[in-house]
Amino acid sequence: MKIGADICRTKDPKNGERVLETVEDKVVQDVTGEEGTGIWSNEEAVGEHIPAPTLSSAHFFRLASADRAQRDRAQKTFGGDFPAQKLDVKDKAEFLEDLRRATYTACLAAYVQGINVIDHKNKEVHWNINFSEVLQIWRAGCIIQADYIASLLEPIFAEFRNKDTMNLLFEKTIANDLKKGQPALKRVVLQAVSGDHVVPAISSSLDYIK
Numbered sequence: 257m258k259i260g261a262d263i264c265r266t267k268d269p270k271n272g273e274r275v276l277e278t279v280e281d282k283v284v285q286d287v288t289g290e291e292g293t294g295i296w297s298n299e300e301a302v303g304e305h306i307p308a309p310t311l312s313s314a315h316f317f318r319l320a321s322a323d324r325a326q327r328d329r330a331q332k333t334f335g336g337d338f339p340a341q342k343l344d345v346k347d348k349a350e351f352l353e354d355l356r357r358a359t360y361t362a363c364l365a366a367y368v369q370g371i372n373v374i375d376h377k378n379k380e381v382h383w384n385i386n387f388s389e390v391l392q393i394w395r396a397g398c399i400i401q402a403d404y405i406a407s408l409l410e411p412i413f414a415e416f417r418n419k420d421t422m423n424l425l426f427e428k429t430i431a432n433d434l435k436k437g438q439p440a441l442k443r444v445v446l447q448a449v450s451g452d453h454v455v456p457a458i459s460s461s462l463d464y465i466k
Contacts, residue, residue, distance in 0.1 A: 263275070297373065307464065308370065309464050311369055313457055313459075351443075354444050356440075357437050358441045360437060361434060361438070361441055361461060364405060364437070371409075375421060375422035379421075388414060388416075391409060391410060434465050437465075
């Protein structure tokens with residue numbers, strides 16, 4: 257999230273324009289396969305028959321943005337694009353809190369989906385994964401830095417050996433957080449859709465929870 261915020265704020269010192277408007281695809285895409293995380297995650301989800309719409313929609317939109325030439329050509333065929341409109345927000349602080357909650361809930365939904373994939377594969381091939389140790393990687397990685405979510409999952413993972421499955425949707429603390437975040441997700445998606453903003457992972461997470 258911090259990387260995304262920094263990119264949105266950064267301006268070209270030469271002309272004062274936001275770099276987000278001019279950044280080239282190669283900087284943010286995976287067309288040459290240096291990082292296969294999204295591909296592997298979605299391949300495993302499909303192969304293991306585990307629904308992971310937050311993960312898949314995020315990756316599909318990454319693919320859609322990977323070829324600027326094709327996007328430009330499609331835009332010409334359409335005769336233009338769908339520019340995002342200014343949001344109709346009456347209370348900025350309230351909406352920012354909705355956005356914070358929606359982002360957190362989408363992140364938690366992604367963890368639920370990913371862990372369900374890992375758990376299913378773990379049982380299939382008998383990896384005997386120690387989920388508590390996996391948490392240490394997620395607390396302060398180079399990209400994943402989910403200290404709060406890791407703390408939320410820690411007691412659940414500690415009891416893992418007494419559970420027949422690691423499906424986090426069966427856990428009350430996880431269900432409560434997803435349920436509490438659902439209204440904020442809904443309000444953010446409504447605002448985004450009405451203003452032609454693109455929020456695939458957040459909207460997919462809303463549908464996943466419902």
